[in-house]
Amino acid sequence: MNSDNKVSDQSGARPGPVVYWLGVTLVIVGLINVTPAIPGWDGLWRSATGLDFFKIRRFPTEWLYPIVFVWMMIIVALSHSIWRAWREKSVLRRRFGLFLDVALVLAGLIISGTYLVELEAVCLLDVITGDRARLIAEALQSEVEYSELMGLPVPETADDPSCLNNTGGWLPLILFGSVLVFLGYNIKVWGLPLVLISIMIASYTFLTVMNWYVFGADGQNKYLVTILSSEEVRSLTSGREFVRDALVNNTAGLLGRFINILMLLVFPYIILGALFGRCAGGQALIKLAFSVTRNMRGGPAHAAVVSSAMFGTITGGPVVNVLSTGVLTIPMMLKRGFS
Known part of the structure:
Protein backbone atom coordinates (compact mmCIF):
# COMPACT_ATOMS: atom_id res chain seq x y z
CA MET A 1 0.00 0.00 0.00
CA ASN A 2 2.78 2.38 0.96
CA SER A 3 4.78 1.53 -2.14
CA ASP A 4 1.75 2.21 -4.31
CA ASN A 5 1.29 5.59 -2.69
CA LYS A 6 4.94 6.44 -3.27
CA VAL A 7 4.70 5.52 -6.92
CA SER A 8 1.57 7.59 -7.41
CA ASP A 9 3.12 10.55 -5.59
CA GLN A 10 6.23 10.43 -7.74
CA SER A 11 4.25 10.17 -10.94
CA GLY A 12 2.02 13.03 -9.86
CA ALA A 13 5.06 15.18 -9.11
CA ARG A 14 6.33 14.89 -12.66
CA PRO A 15 5.75 18.07 -14.64
CA GLY A 16 4.67 16.16 -17.74
CA PRO A 17 5.26 16.58 -21.46
CA VAL A 18 3.91 20.14 -21.57
CA VAL A 19 6.74 21.45 -19.40
CA TYR A 20 9.24 19.30 -21.28
CA TRP A 21 8.30 20.72 -24.67
CA LEU A 22 8.05 24.25 -23.33
CA GLY A 23 11.58 23.89 -21.98
CA VAL A 24 12.91 22.30 -25.17
CA THR A 25 11.33 25.01 -27.31
CA LEU A 26 12.79 27.72 -25.09
CA VAL A 27 16.27 26.19 -25.37
CA ILE A 28 15.93 25.89 -29.15
CA VAL A 29 14.94 29.55 -29.39
CA GLY A 30 17.97 30.42 -27.27
CA LEU A 31 20.28 28.40 -29.51
CA ILE A 32 18.84 29.96 -32.67
CA ASN A 33 19.28 33.40 -31.12
CA VAL A 34 23.03 32.85 -30.58
CA THR A 35 23.66 31.36 -34.02
CA PRO A 36 26.92 32.89 -35.30
CA ALA A 37 26.97 35.09 -38.36
CA ILE A 38 27.16 33.04 -41.56
CA PRO A 39 27.74 34.94 -44.81
CA GLY A 40 24.53 35.08 -46.79
CA TRP A 41 22.46 33.29 -44.13
CA ASP A 42 20.40 36.30 -43.06
CA GLY A 43 19.91 37.43 -46.65
CA LEU A 44 18.74 33.96 -47.63
CA TRP A 45 15.91 34.03 -45.09
CA ARG A 46 14.93 37.59 -45.98
CA SER A 47 14.70 36.71 -49.65
CA ALA A 48 12.79 33.50 -48.87
CA THR A 49 10.21 35.30 -46.74
CA GLY A 50 10.17 38.55 -48.71
CA LEU A 51 10.46 40.50 -45.44
CA ASP A 52 13.39 42.88 -45.08
CA PHE A 53 13.03 42.97 -41.28
CA PHE A 54 12.95 39.17 -40.87
CA LYS A 55 15.59 37.78 -38.49
CA ILE A 56 16.61 34.19 -37.96
CA ARG A 57 19.11 35.03 -35.21
CA ARG A 58 19.93 37.82 -32.76
CA PHE A 59 16.29 38.61 -32.23
CA PRO A 60 15.41 42.12 -30.96
CA THR A 61 16.04 42.04 -27.23
CA GLU A 62 13.25 44.50 -26.47
CA TRP A 63 10.75 41.83 -27.56
CA LEU A 64 12.72 38.66 -26.86
CA TYR A 65 13.47 39.32 -23.18
CA PRO A 66 9.89 39.89 -21.97
CA ILE A 67 8.63 36.89 -23.96
CA VAL A 68 11.35 34.67 -22.49
CA PHE A 69 10.61 35.97 -18.99
CA VAL A 70 6.92 35.06 -19.23
CA TRP A 71 7.86 31.75 -20.81
CA MET A 72 10.10 30.91 -17.85
CA MET A 73 7.45 31.88 -15.31
CA ILE A 74 5.00 29.51 -17.00
CA ILE A 75 7.56 26.70 -16.90
CA VAL A 76 8.30 27.36 -13.22
CA ALA A 77 4.60 27.44 -12.33
CA LEU A 78 4.00 24.13 -14.12
CA SER A 79 7.12 22.29 -12.97
CA HIS A 80 7.11 23.54 -9.36
CA SER A 81 3.36 23.93 -8.96
CA ILE A 82 2.46 24.62 -5.34
CA TRP A 83 -1.10 23.52 -6.07
CA ARG A 84 0.17 20.13 -7.23
CA ALA A 85 2.55 19.83 -4.26
CA TRP A 86 -0.33 20.51 -1.86
CA ARG A 87 -2.84 18.24 -3.56
CA GLU A 88 -3.08 16.10 -0.39
CA LYS A 89 -3.62 19.13 1.85
CA SER A 90 -6.83 20.87 2.82
CA VAL A 91 -9.09 22.50 0.24
CA LEU A 92 -8.19 25.98 1.46
CA ARG A 93 -4.48 25.29 1.18
CA ARG A 94 -4.87 23.82 -2.30
CA ARG A 95 -6.75 26.91 -3.41
CA PHE A 96 -4.03 29.11 -1.99
CA GLY A 97 -1.44 27.07 -3.88
CA LEU A 98 -3.43 27.52 -7.08
CA PHE A 99 -3.61 31.24 -6.35
CA LEU A 100 0.19 31.40 -6.04
CA ASP A 101 0.66 29.49 -9.31
CA VAL A 102 -1.66 31.84 -11.17
CA ALA A 103 -0.17 34.89 -9.43
CA LEU A 104 3.33 33.92 -10.58
CA VAL A 105 2.29 33.76 -14.23
CA LEU A 106 0.28 36.99 -13.93
CA ALA A 107 3.25 38.72 -12.28
CA GLY A 108 5.44 37.63 -15.18
CA LEU A 109 2.91 38.97 -17.67
CA ILE A 110 2.55 42.26 -15.79
CA ILE A 111 6.31 42.76 -15.46
CA SER A 112 6.85 42.02 -19.15
CA GLY A 113 3.99 44.31 -20.16
CA THR A 114 5.32 47.09 -17.93
CA TYR A 115 8.76 46.60 -19.47
CA LEU A 116 7.32 47.12 -22.95
CA VAL A 117 5.40 50.18 -21.79
CA GLU A 118 8.39 51.82 -20.08
CA LEU A 119 11.14 50.89 -22.54
CA GLU A 120 11.91 53.80 -24.86
CA ALA A 121 12.65 51.46 -27.75
CA VAL A 122 9.03 50.20 -27.67
CA CYS A 123 6.68 52.50 -25.69
CA LEU A 124 3.80 50.10 -26.14
CA LEU A 125 1.08 52.48 -24.94
CA ASP A 126 2.31 55.17 -27.33
CA VAL A 127 2.16 52.65 -30.17
CA ILE A 128 -1.41 51.74 -29.26
CA THR A 129 -2.55 55.36 -28.99
CA GLY A 130 -0.71 56.41 -32.15
CA ASP A 131 1.54 58.90 -30.36
CA ARG A 132 4.66 56.88 -31.09
CA ALA A 133 4.84 57.72 -34.79
CA ARG A 134 4.23 61.40 -34.07
CA LEU A 135 6.96 61.54 -31.40
CA ILE A 136 9.48 59.83 -33.67
CA ALA A 137 8.63 62.21 -36.53
CA GLU A 138 9.03 65.22 -34.24
CA ALA A 139 12.35 63.92 -32.90
CA LEU A 140 13.64 63.31 -36.43
CA GLN A 141 12.50 66.75 -37.57
CA SER A 142 14.31 68.33 -34.64
CA GLU A 143 17.49 66.44 -35.53
CA VAL A 144 17.21 67.49 -39.18
CA GLU A 145 16.73 71.16 -38.28
CA TYR A 146 19.71 71.10 -35.92
CA SER A 147 21.91 69.40 -38.53
CA GLU A 148 20.96 71.95 -41.19
CA LEU A 149 21.63 74.79 -38.77
CA MET A 150 25.07 73.45 -37.86
CA GLY A 151 25.95 72.37 -41.40
CA LEU A 152 26.06 68.68 -40.50
CA PRO A 153 24.92 65.72 -42.61
CA VAL A 154 21.17 65.28 -42.46
CA PRO A 155 20.32 62.24 -40.31
CA GLU A 156 17.83 59.62 -41.45
CA THR A 157 17.01 58.36 -37.96
CA ALA A 158 16.70 59.85 -34.50
CA ASP A 159 17.15 58.58 -30.98
CA ASP A 160 14.14 56.92 -29.40
CA PRO A 161 11.97 59.59 -27.76
CA SER A 162 10.79 59.20 -24.19
CA CYS A 163 7.48 57.44 -23.68
CA LEU A 164 4.58 59.86 -23.45
CA ASN A 165 2.20 57.34 -21.89
CA ASN A 166 3.59 55.13 -19.13
CA THR A 167 2.59 53.51 -15.86
CA GLY A 168 3.28 56.67 -13.87
CA GLY A 169 3.12 56.28 -10.11
CA TRP A 170 1.88 52.71 -10.45
CA LEU A 171 5.34 51.49 -11.46
CA PRO A 172 6.76 51.11 -7.91
CA LEU A 173 3.59 49.33 -6.80
CA ILE A 174 3.69 46.99 -9.81
CA LEU A 175 7.32 46.07 -9.20
CA PHE A 176 6.86 45.76 -5.43
CA GLY A 177 3.81 43.51 -5.81
CA SER A 178 5.56 41.32 -8.37
CA VAL A 179 8.61 40.97 -6.14
CA LEU A 180 6.35 39.86 -3.29
CA VAL A 181 4.87 37.16 -5.52
CA PHE A 182 8.32 36.01 -6.65
CA LEU A 183 9.59 35.87 -3.07
CA GLY A 184 6.52 33.98 -1.91
CA TYR A 185 6.96 31.43 -4.66
CA ASN A 186 10.67 31.07 -3.99
CA ILE A 187 9.89 29.63 -0.57
CA LYS A 188 8.79 26.52 -2.45
CA VAL A 189 11.54 26.59 -5.09
CA TRP A 190 14.62 27.85 -3.20
CA GLY A 191 13.64 27.53 0.45
CA LEU A 192 12.90 29.95 3.27
CA PRO A 193 16.48 31.10 4.12
CA LEU A 194 17.11 32.77 0.74
CA VAL A 195 13.69 34.41 0.86
CA LEU A 196 14.37 35.78 4.35
CA ILE A 197 17.69 37.22 3.18
CA SER A 198 15.95 38.88 0.23
CA ILE A 199 13.28 40.32 2.52
CA MET A 200 15.98 41.69 4.83
CA ILE A 201 17.74 43.41 1.91
CA ALA A 202 14.48 44.88 0.61
CA SER A 203 13.50 46.02 4.11
CA TYR A 204 16.90 47.63 4.63
CA THR A 205 16.51 49.59 1.39
CA PHE A 206 13.00 50.71 2.32
CA LEU A 207 14.03 51.81 5.82
CA THR A 208 17.03 53.78 4.55
CA VAL A 209 14.82 55.52 1.99
CA MET A 210 12.33 56.48 4.70
CA ASN A 211 15.20 57.66 6.90
CA TRP A 212 16.34 59.98 4.11
CA TYR A 213 12.79 61.17 3.41
CA VAL A 214 12.03 62.01 7.06
CA PHE A 215 15.38 63.22 8.40
CA GLY A 216 17.42 64.08 5.31
CA ALA A 217 20.99 63.04 4.54
CA ASP A 218 22.94 65.75 6.36
CA GLY A 219 25.05 64.49 9.24
CA GLN A 220 24.01 60.85 8.83
CA ASN A 221 25.99 57.72 8.11
CA LYS A 222 25.99 57.15 4.36
CA TYR A 223 25.22 53.46 4.89
CA LEU A 224 21.97 54.35 6.67
CA VAL A 225 20.62 56.62 3.94
CA THR A 226 19.40 55.80 0.42
CA ILE A 227 19.10 59.10 -1.45
CA LEU A 228 16.53 59.27 -4.24
CA SER A 229 17.03 62.88 -5.30
CA SER A 230 18.65 66.14 -4.26
CA GLU A 231 18.23 67.39 -0.71
CA GLU A 232 16.34 70.45 -1.94
CA VAL A 233 13.59 68.34 -3.50
CA ARG A 234 13.07 65.49 -1.05
CA SER A 235 10.24 63.52 -2.65
CA LEU A 236 9.41 59.83 -2.81
CA THR A 237 8.22 60.25 -6.40
CA SER A 238 11.85 60.79 -7.35
CA GLY A 239 12.39 57.11 -6.75
CA ARG A 240 10.36 56.22 -9.83
CA GLU A 241 13.40 56.61 -12.07
CA PHE A 242 15.37 54.21 -9.87
CA VAL A 243 12.55 51.68 -10.07
CA ARG A 244 12.29 52.12 -13.82
CA ASP A 245 16.04 51.68 -14.17
CA ALA A 246 15.85 48.46 -12.15
CA LEU A 247 13.37 47.12 -14.70
CA VAL A 248 14.51 48.35 -18.12
CA ASN A 249 18.25 48.93 -17.71
CA ASN A 250 19.90 46.56 -20.18
CA THR A 251 23.01 46.08 -18.04
CA ALA A 252 21.52 45.77 -14.56
CA GLY A 253 17.75 45.57 -14.99
CA LEU A 254 15.48 42.66 -14.18
CA LEU A 255 14.94 41.94 -17.86
CA GLY A 256 18.47 42.92 -18.84
CA ARG A 257 21.67 41.14 -17.84
CA PHE A 258 19.85 38.21 -16.23
CA ILE A 259 18.00 37.24 -19.40
CA ASN A 260 21.05 38.10 -21.50
CA ILE A 261 23.27 35.65 -19.60
CA LEU A 262 20.57 33.02 -19.78
CA MET A 263 20.13 33.32 -23.54
CA LEU A 264 23.77 33.81 -24.53
CA LEU A 265 25.58 31.52 -22.08
CA VAL A 266 23.38 29.16 -20.12
CA PHE A 267 21.32 27.63 -22.93
CA PRO A 268 24.20 26.96 -25.36
CA TYR A 269 26.47 25.49 -22.72
CA ILE A 270 23.78 23.30 -21.20
CA ILE A 271 23.52 21.68 -24.62
CA LEU A 272 27.31 21.63 -24.95
CA GLY A 273 27.66 20.05 -21.52
CA ALA A 274 25.05 17.40 -22.31
CA LEU A 275 26.74 16.53 -25.61
CA PHE A 276 30.15 16.64 -23.97
CA GLY A 277 28.97 14.22 -21.30
CA ARG A 278 27.56 11.76 -23.84
Whole structure:
Protein backbone atom coordinates (compact mmCIF):
# COMPACT_ATOMS: atom_id res chain seq x y z
CA MET A 1 0.00 0.00 0.00
CA ASN A 2 2.78 2.38 0.96
CA SER A 3 4.78 1.53 -2.14
CA ASP A 4 1.75 2.21 -4.31
CA ASN A 5 1.29 5.59 -2.69
CA LYS A 6 4.94 6.44 -3.27
CA VAL A 7 4.70 5.52 -6.92
CA SER A 8 1.57 7.59 -7.41
CA ASP A 9 3.12 10.55 -5.59
CA GLN A 10 6.23 10.43 -7.74
CA SER A 11 4.25 10.17 -10.94
CA GLY A 12 2.02 13.03 -9.86
CA ALA A 13 5.06 15.18 -9.11
CA ARG A 14 6.33 14.89 -12.66
CA PRO A 15 5.75 18.07 -14.64
CA GLY A 16 4.67 16.16 -17.74
CA PRO A 17 5.26 16.58 -21.46
CA VAL A 18 3.91 20.14 -21.57
CA VAL A 19 6.74 21.45 -19.40
CA TYR A 20 9.24 19.30 -21.28
CA TRP A 21 8.30 20.72 -24.67
CA LEU A 22 8.05 24.25 -23.33
CA GLY A 23 11.58 23.89 -21.98
CA VAL A 24 12.91 22.30 -25.17
CA THR A 25 11.33 25.01 -27.31
CA LEU A 26 12.79 27.72 -25.09
CA VAL A 27 16.27 26.19 -25.37
CA ILE A 28 15.93 25.89 -29.15
CA VAL A 29 14.94 29.55 -29.39
CA GLY A 30 17.97 30.42 -27.27
CA LEU A 31 20.28 28.40 -29.51
CA ILE A 32 18.84 29.96 -32.67
CA ASN A 33 19.28 33.40 -31.12
CA VAL A 34 23.03 32.85 -30.58
CA THR A 35 23.66 31.36 -34.02
CA PRO A 36 26.92 32.89 -35.30
CA ALA A 37 26.97 35.09 -38.36
CA ILE A 38 27.16 33.04 -41.56
CA PRO A 39 27.74 34.94 -44.81
CA GLY A 40 24.53 35.08 -46.79
CA TRP A 41 22.46 33.29 -44.13
CA ASP A 42 20.40 36.30 -43.06
CA GLY A 43 19.91 37.43 -46.65
CA LEU A 44 18.74 33.96 -47.63
CA TRP A 45 15.91 34.03 -45.09
CA ARG A 46 14.93 37.59 -45.98
CA SER A 47 14.70 36.71 -49.65
CA ALA A 48 12.79 33.50 -48.87
CA THR A 49 10.21 35.30 -46.74
CA GLY A 50 10.17 38.55 -48.71
CA LEU A 51 10.46 40.50 -45.44
CA ASP A 52 13.39 42.88 -45.08
CA PHE A 53 13.03 42.97 -41.28
CA PHE A 54 12.95 39.17 -40.87
CA LYS A 55 15.59 37.78 -38.49
CA ILE A 56 16.61 34.19 -37.96
CA ARG A 57 19.11 35.03 -35.21
CA ARG A 58 19.93 37.82 -32.76
CA PHE A 59 16.29 38.61 -32.23
CA PRO A 60 15.41 42.12 -30.96
CA THR A 61 16.04 42.04 -27.23
CA GLU A 62 13.25 44.50 -26.47
CA TRP A 63 10.75 41.83 -27.56
CA LEU A 64 12.72 38.66 -26.86
CA TYR A 65 13.47 39.32 -23.18
CA PRO A 66 9.89 39.89 -21.97
CA ILE A 67 8.63 36.89 -23.96
CA VAL A 68 11.35 34.67 -22.49
CA PHE A 69 10.61 35.97 -18.99
CA VAL A 70 6.92 35.06 -19.23
CA TRP A 71 7.86 31.75 -20.81
CA MET A 72 10.10 30.91 -17.85
CA MET A 73 7.45 31.88 -15.31
CA ILE A 74 5.00 29.51 -17.00
CA ILE A 75 7.56 26.70 -16.90
CA VAL A 76 8.30 27.36 -13.22
CA ALA A 77 4.60 27.44 -12.33
CA LEU A 78 4.00 24.13 -14.12
CA SER A 79 7.12 22.29 -12.97
CA HIS A 80 7.11 23.54 -9.36
CA SER A 81 3.36 23.93 -8.96
CA ILE A 82 2.46 24.62 -5.34
CA TRP A 83 -1.10 23.52 -6.07
CA ARG A 84 0.17 20.13 -7.23
CA ALA A 85 2.55 19.83 -4.26
CA TRP A 86 -0.33 20.51 -1.86
CA ARG A 87 -2.84 18.24 -3.56
CA GLU A 88 -3.08 16.10 -0.39
CA LYS A 89 -3.62 19.13 1.85
CA SER A 90 -6.83 20.87 2.82
CA VAL A 91 -9.09 22.50 0.24
CA LEU A 92 -8.19 25.98 1.46
CA ARG A 93 -4.48 25.29 1.18
CA ARG A 94 -4.87 23.82 -2.30
CA ARG A 95 -6.75 26.91 -3.41
CA PHE A 96 -4.03 29.11 -1.99
CA GLY A 97 -1.44 27.07 -3.88
CA LEU A 98 -3.43 27.52 -7.08
CA PHE A 99 -3.61 31.24 -6.35
CA LEU A 100 0.19 31.40 -6.04
CA ASP A 101 0.66 29.49 -9.31
CA VAL A 102 -1.66 31.84 -11.17
CA ALA A 103 -0.17 34.89 -9.43
CA LEU A 104 3.33 33.92 -10.58
CA VAL A 105 2.29 33.76 -14.23
CA LEU A 106 0.28 36.99 -13.93
CA ALA A 107 3.25 38.72 -12.28
CA GLY A 108 5.44 37.63 -15.18
CA LEU A 109 2.91 38.97 -17.67
CA ILE A 110 2.55 42.26 -15.79
CA ILE A 111 6.31 42.76 -15.46
CA SER A 112 6.85 42.02 -19.15
CA GLY A 113 3.99 44.31 -20.16
CA THR A 114 5.32 47.09 -17.93
CA TYR A 115 8.76 46.60 -19.47
CA LEU A 116 7.32 47.12 -22.95
CA VAL A 117 5.40 50.18 -21.79
CA GLU A 118 8.39 51.82 -20.08
CA LEU A 119 11.14 50.89 -22.54
CA GLU A 120 11.91 53.80 -24.86
CA ALA A 121 12.65 51.46 -27.75
CA VAL A 122 9.03 50.20 -27.67
CA CYS A 123 6.68 52.50 -25.69
CA LEU A 124 3.80 50.10 -26.14
CA LEU A 125 1.08 52.48 -24.94
CA ASP A 126 2.31 55.17 -27.33
CA VAL A 127 2.16 52.65 -30.17
CA ILE A 128 -1.41 51.74 -29.26
CA THR A 129 -2.55 55.36 -28.99
CA GLY A 130 -0.71 56.41 -32.15
CA ASP A 131 1.54 58.90 -30.36
CA ARG A 132 4.66 56.88 -31.09
CA ALA A 133 4.84 57.72 -34.79
CA ARG A 134 4.23 61.40 -34.07
CA LEU A 135 6.96 61.54 -31.40
CA ILE A 136 9.48 59.83 -33.67
CA ALA A 137 8.63 62.21 -36.53
CA GLU A 138 9.03 65.22 -34.24
CA ALA A 139 12.35 63.92 -32.90
CA LEU A 140 13.64 63.31 -36.43
CA GLN A 141 12.50 66.75 -37.57
CA SER A 142 14.31 68.33 -34.64
CA GLU A 143 17.49 66.44 -35.53
CA VAL A 144 17.21 67.49 -39.18
CA GLU A 145 16.73 71.16 -38.28
CA TYR A 146 19.71 71.10 -35.92
CA SER A 147 21.91 69.40 -38.53
CA GLU A 148 20.96 71.95 -41.19
CA LEU A 149 21.63 74.79 -38.77
CA MET A 150 25.07 73.45 -37.86
CA GLY A 151 25.95 72.37 -41.40
CA LEU A 152 26.06 68.68 -40.50
CA PRO A 153 24.92 65.72 -42.61
CA VAL A 154 21.17 65.28 -42.46
CA PRO A 155 20.32 62.24 -40.31
CA GLU A 156 17.83 59.62 -41.45
CA THR A 157 17.01 58.36 -37.96
CA ALA A 158 16.70 59.85 -34.50
CA ASP A 159 17.15 58.58 -30.98
CA ASP A 160 14.14 56.92 -29.40
CA PRO A 161 11.97 59.59 -27.76
CA SER A 162 10.79 59.20 -24.19
CA CYS A 163 7.48 57.44 -23.68
CA LEU A 164 4.58 59.86 -23.45
CA ASN A 165 2.20 57.34 -21.89
CA ASN A 166 3.59 55.13 -19.13
CA THR A 167 2.59 53.51 -15.86
CA GLY A 168 3.28 56.67 -13.87
CA GLY A 169 3.12 56.28 -10.11
CA TRP A 170 1.88 52.71 -10.45
CA LEU A 171 5.34 51.49 -11.46
CA PRO A 172 6.76 51.11 -7.91
CA LEU A 173 3.59 49.33 -6.80
CA ILE A 174 3.69 46.99 -9.81
CA LEU A 175 7.32 46.07 -9.20
CA PHE A 176 6.86 45.76 -5.43
CA GLY A 177 3.81 43.51 -5.81
CA SER A 178 5.56 41.32 -8.37
CA VAL A 179 8.61 40.97 -6.14
CA LEU A 180 6.35 39.86 -3.29
CA VAL A 181 4.87 37.16 -5.52
CA PHE A 182 8.32 36.01 -6.65
CA LEU A 183 9.59 35.87 -3.07
CA GLY A 184 6.52 33.98 -1.91
CA TYR A 185 6.96 31.43 -4.66
CA ASN A 186 10.67 31.07 -3.99
CA ILE A 187 9.89 29.63 -0.57
CA LYS A 188 8.79 26.52 -2.45
CA VAL A 189 11.54 26.59 -5.09
CA TRP A 190 14.62 27.85 -3.20
CA GLY A 191 13.64 27.53 0.45
CA LEU A 192 12.90 29.95 3.27
CA PRO A 193 16.48 31.10 4.12
CA LEU A 194 17.11 32.77 0.74
CA VAL A 195 13.69 34.41 0.86
CA LEU A 196 14.37 35.78 4.35
CA ILE A 197 17.69 37.22 3.18
CA SER A 198 15.95 38.88 0.23
CA ILE A 199 13.28 40.32 2.52
CA MET A 200 15.98 41.69 4.83
CA ILE A 201 17.74 43.41 1.91
CA ALA A 202 14.48 44.88 0.61
CA SER A 203 13.50 46.02 4.11
CA TYR A 204 16.90 47.63 4.63
CA THR A 205 16.51 49.59 1.39
CA PHE A 206 13.00 50.71 2.32
CA LEU A 207 14.03 51.81 5.82
CA THR A 208 17.03 53.78 4.55
CA VAL A 209 14.82 55.52 1.99
CA MET A 210 12.33 56.48 4.70
CA ASN A 211 15.20 57.66 6.90
CA TRP A 212 16.34 59.98 4.11
CA TYR A 213 12.79 61.17 3.41
CA VAL A 214 12.03 62.01 7.06
CA PHE A 215 15.38 63.22 8.40
CA GLY A 216 17.42 64.08 5.31
CA ALA A 217 20.99 63.04 4.54
CA ASP A 218 22.94 65.75 6.36
CA GLY A 219 25.05 64.49 9.24
CA GLN A 220 24.01 60.85 8.83
CA ASN A 221 25.99 57.72 8.11
CA LYS A 222 25.99 57.15 4.36
CA TYR A 223 25.22 53.46 4.89
CA LEU A 224 21.97 54.35 6.67
CA VAL A 225 20.62 56.62 3.94
CA THR A 226 19.40 55.80 0.42
CA ILE A 227 19.10 59.10 -1.45
CA LEU A 228 16.53 59.27 -4.24
CA SER A 229 17.03 62.88 -5.30
CA SER A 230 18.65 66.14 -4.26
CA GLU A 231 18.23 67.39 -0.71
CA GLU A 232 16.34 70.45 -1.94
CA VAL A 233 13.59 68.34 -3.50
CA ARG A 234 13.07 65.49 -1.05
CA SER A 235 10.24 63.52 -2.65
CA LEU A 236 9.41 59.83 -2.81
CA THR A 237 8.22 60.25 -6.40
CA SER A 238 11.85 60.79 -7.35
CA GLY A 239 12.39 57.11 -6.75
CA ARG A 240 10.36 56.22 -9.83
CA GLU A 241 13.40 56.61 -12.07
CA PHE A 242 15.37 54.21 -9.87
CA VAL A 243 12.55 51.68 -10.07
CA ARG A 244 12.29 52.12 -13.82
CA ASP A 245 16.04 51.68 -14.17
CA ALA A 246 15.85 48.46 -12.15
CA LEU A 247 13.37 47.12 -14.70
CA VAL A 248 14.51 48.35 -18.12
CA ASN A 249 18.25 48.93 -17.71
CA ASN A 250 19.90 46.56 -20.18
CA THR A 251 23.01 46.08 -18.04
CA ALA A 252 21.52 45.77 -14.56
CA GLY A 253 17.75 45.57 -14.99
CA LEU A 254 15.48 42.66 -14.18
CA LEU A 255 14.94 41.94 -17.86
CA GLY A 256 18.47 42.92 -18.84
CA ARG A 257 21.67 41.14 -17.84
CA PHE A 258 19.85 38.21 -16.23
CA ILE A 259 18.00 37.24 -19.40
CA ASN A 260 21.05 38.10 -21.50
CA ILE A 261 23.27 35.65 -19.60
CA LEU A 262 20.57 33.02 -19.78
CA MET A 263 20.13 33.32 -23.54
CA LEU A 264 23.77 33.81 -24.53
CA LEU A 265 25.58 31.52 -22.08
CA VAL A 266 23.38 29.16 -20.12
CA PHE A 267 21.32 27.63 -22.93
CA PRO A 268 24.20 26.96 -25.36
CA TYR A 269 26.47 25.49 -22.72
CA ILE A 270 23.78 23.30 -21.20
CA ILE A 271 23.52 21.68 -24.62
CA LEU A 272 27.31 21.63 -24.95
CA GLY A 273 27.66 20.05 -21.52
CA ALA A 274 25.05 17.40 -22.31
CA LEU A 275 26.74 16.53 -25.61
CA PHE A 276 30.15 16.64 -23.97
CA GLY A 277 28.97 14.22 -21.30
CA ARG A 278 27.56 11.76 -23.84
CA CYS A 279 30.51 11.71 -26.21
CA ALA A 280 33.95 10.16 -25.80
CA GLY A 281 35.53 13.54 -25.13
CA GLY A 282 33.82 13.87 -21.76
CA GLN A 283 34.87 10.43 -20.63
CA ALA A 284 38.41 11.05 -21.86
CA LEU A 285 38.63 14.24 -19.83
CA ILE A 286 37.41 12.48 -16.69
CA LYS A 287 39.81 9.56 -17.21
CA LEU A 288 42.68 11.96 -17.67
CA ALA A 289 41.76 13.75 -14.45
CA PHE A 290 41.53 10.41 -12.62
CA SER A 291 44.91 9.32 -13.93
CA VAL A 292 46.46 12.49 -12.55
CA THR A 293 44.76 12.25 -9.13
CA ARG A 294 44.44 8.48 -8.62
CA ASN A 295 47.13 8.34 -5.93
CA MET A 296 45.61 11.20 -3.94
CA ARG A 297 43.18 10.84 -1.09
CA GLY A 298 39.72 12.01 -2.15
CA GLY A 299 40.37 11.20 -5.79
CA PRO A 300 36.93 12.12 -7.22
CA ALA A 301 37.07 15.59 -5.67
CA HIS A 302 40.55 16.20 -7.04
CA ALA A 303 39.48 14.80 -10.40
CA ALA A 304 36.59 17.26 -10.47
CA VAL A 305 38.96 20.15 -9.75
CA VAL A 306 41.46 19.07 -12.40
CA SER A 307 38.82 18.46 -15.08
CA SER A 308 37.21 21.83 -14.31
CA ALA A 309 40.60 23.51 -14.56
CA MET A 310 41.29 21.90 -17.93
CA PHE A 311 37.90 22.84 -19.30
CA GLY A 312 38.30 26.32 -17.85
CA THR A 313 41.31 26.86 -20.08
CA ILE A 314 38.89 26.50 -23.01
CA THR A 315 35.92 28.55 -21.81
CA GLY A 316 37.35 30.93 -19.21
CA GLY A 317 33.98 31.22 -17.45
CA PRO A 318 33.01 29.66 -14.08
CA VAL A 319 29.31 29.39 -14.93
CA VAL A 320 30.08 27.70 -18.22
CA ASN A 321 32.54 25.42 -16.46
CA VAL A 322 29.94 24.18 -13.99
CA LEU A 323 27.36 23.68 -16.72
CA SER A 324 29.75 21.61 -18.83
CA THR A 325 31.98 19.51 -16.56
CA GLY A 326 29.54 19.64 -13.65
CA VAL A 327 27.10 17.30 -15.41
CA LEU A 328 29.81 14.65 -15.09
CA THR A 329 31.80 15.45 -11.97
CA ILE A 330 29.01 16.45 -9.57
CA PRO A 331 26.99 13.21 -9.97
CA MET A 332 30.26 11.27 -9.72
CA MET A 333 31.11 12.91 -6.39
CA LEU A 334 27.60 12.47 -5.01
CA LYS A 335 27.68 8.80 -5.94
CA ARG A 336 30.83 8.35 -3.87
CA GLY A 337 29.42 10.03 -0.78
CA PHE A 338 30.63 13.61 -1.16
CA SER A 339 28.19 16.26 0.04
